Amino acid sequence: MKQAISRFLLSREFQCSMLAPPLRAMLRGLGGTSRFSPQFMTDIQAIERPHYAWCMLRAADLARRLGLTQISALEFGVAGGNGLAFMSDFARAIAGSTGVKIQCYGFDTGKGMPPPEGAKDLPYWFQAAQYIMDEPKLRARVPDATLVIGDIRDTVDSFVEKYRPAPIGVVFNDTDYWSSTAASLRLFDASRRLPEHFLPRIFKYFDDIIGRELEMYGPCNGQLAAIEEFNATHDDMKIHLNQNLMARTELPWRFQIYYCHLLKHPRYSDYIGGSEQDQLQDLLKMR
Secondary structure, eight states: OHHHHHHHHHSHHHHTSTTHHHHHHHHHHTTGGGTSOHHHHHHTTOSSOHHHHHHHHHHHHHHHHTTOSEEEEEEEOOTTSHHHHHHHHHHHHHHHHHSOEEEEEEEEOSSOOOOOOSGGGOTTTOOTTOSOOOHHHHHHHOTTSEEEESOHHHHSTTHHHHHOOSOEEEEEEOOOSHHHHHHHGGGGGHHHHOGGGEEEEEEEEESSSSOOTTTOOOTTSHHHHHHHHHHHHOSSEEEEEOSSSTTOTTOTTGGGEEEEEETTOTTTTOOOOHHHHHHHHHHHHHO
């Protein structure tokens, strides 16, 4: 009976139905991840930021398959801190459920957005000093997270050497500009020097690639331009839109989940298939 109910709650029909929102709200009111597993709450999207949760859970699973017990999750563009606060809280739920601990880091100028650098920064939509942070208030709100304050262009290159984070498995980009996003992607250059501080494949979320018709995001500007330029200049690393969520029409954020492959990472080819591969082989034999 429980399995049948679970299958129904996870079905696309239910997820897209009018019944889903009130049930999600009810489950959050009943205690959320303190009462239900973070996996269950994420799978039925009964959680504040299911896109963040999905990436963090999958990165923790990859770490576990690689024999790791700690990883790091980074957010570029913290602003008011709602994302970082969620990361910090959800990290505790993941540790309790999977045994994998997650260190959380947030990058921000602390003074709002810098001035746009040109047309690729969408100056018709973004401007300087948007999204100002209340740093003392945020530090009190996320005591378990580490804030990296300053322009990303000045802080990202030395981050790994300075902080020696657990292997980075998740990166959330809410940087708006092409210039800030391009700077944040320099993080991965450190994997050539210090691969032990990175998972071989990293889950990524880009906030500013869909938007409304007035934003007009495209490969010529913003985050999409930064991704294209990164791929064009890096033979040993590639960032691409995920392919496994495309059919999940109940997930509005499926087009914002990307993967970064560190192709020369010393553990890139470590086998992680396990029981999933065995199940797939059994299915193929039945055909």
